[in-house]
Amino acid sequence: xxxxxxxxxxxxxxxxxxxxxxxxxxxxxxxxxxxxxxxxxxxxxxxxxxxxxxxxxxxxxxxxxxxxxxxxxxxxxxxxxxxxxxxxxxxxxxxxxxxxxxxxxxxxxxxxxxxxxxxxxxxxxxxxxxxxxxxxxxxxxxxxxxxxxxxxxxxxxxxxxxxxxxxxxxxxx
Numbered sequence: 001x002x003x004x005x006x007x008x009x010x011x012x013x014x015x016x017x018x019x020x021x022x023x024x025x026x027x028x029x030x031x032x033x034x035x036x037x038x039x040x041x042x043x044x045x046x047x048x049x050x051x052x053x054x055x056x057x058x059x060x061x062x063x064x065x066x067x068x069x070x071x072x073x074x075x076x077x078x079x080x081x082x083x084x085x086x087x088x089x090x091x092x093x094x095x096x097x098x099x100x101x102x103x104x105x106x107x108x109x110x111x112x113x114x115x116x117x118x119x120x121x122x123x124x125x126x127x128x129x130x131x132x133x134x135x136x137x138x139x140x141x142x143x144x145x146x147x148x149x150x151x152x153x154x155x156x157x158x159x160x161x162x163x164x165x166x167x168x169x170x171x172x173x
Contacts, residue, residue, distance in 0.1 A: 006057060010084035013053065013061035020084050021113045024091040025072065026105035027051075037139045039098055039105065046094045050086040055080050070116040073106040087133075092126035 001009075017023065028036065043050040062069045083091040094106050109118040110126055113161035117126060130138070 008066065009054075009057050010060050014064045016084060017065040017067065020086075022085045022088050022091070022110075023111040024083035024085075024095075025075055025110070026081045026083060026091075026095060027079050027108055027110040028081045028105045029102055031102065035102060039094075042094050042098055043083065043091075046085070046090045047087070048083050048094055050079050050081055050083050052079070058082065067111070067114075069111055071118045072109045072111055072116055077168050080108065081105065087131040089127055089129040089131060092123055092129070096123060096127045119121055124139060153159060 028039065031039065035166075040050055055078075059076050060082065062073050083094070085091050092107070092110070095107055098105065107120045107123045107126075109116065110122065112126070112129070147164050
């Protein structure tokens with residue numbers, strides 16, 4: 001790879017790092033071609049972009065990016081794949097599901113909305129993080145709950161009142 005090609009790769013990686021708030025670093029070494037292809041398919045279905053990167057180029061891109069990646073550059077040893085997604089928990093869910101049948105990928109670290117996680121032990125908690133859409137849905141559900149209770153009470157109260165009036169009118173007649 002020429003110096004110009006390396007420079008272009010660093011620029012592209014820096015742009016990707018700047019444009020996203022969810023970055024996972026994983027080790028997929030040792031997976032055969034078929035298994036790697038299955039992992040790529042699973043990532044595609046979950047809207048996760050998976051690519052294998054050179055550690056030195058990714059480290060330089062992290063330095064060039066305007067984000068603070070903390071300890072993440074220290075995880076850049078051995079085989080490294082970068083997983084980029086819109087949703088914070090999507091790559092973790094893909095890794096967790098894929099590891100039901102394989103021992104890899106191993107999570108090296110993650111950068112999610114300025115928070116940094118280093119180590120595979122965070123996989124479970126990262127997969128349980130709710131996405132922005134899920135949190136908004138929960139909030140809307142909570143906000144609608146009191147309204148539904150009031151409407152339900154008014155509806156049931158109206159039928160009770162009409163039942164009482166009907167009973168009273170029948171007694172007088």
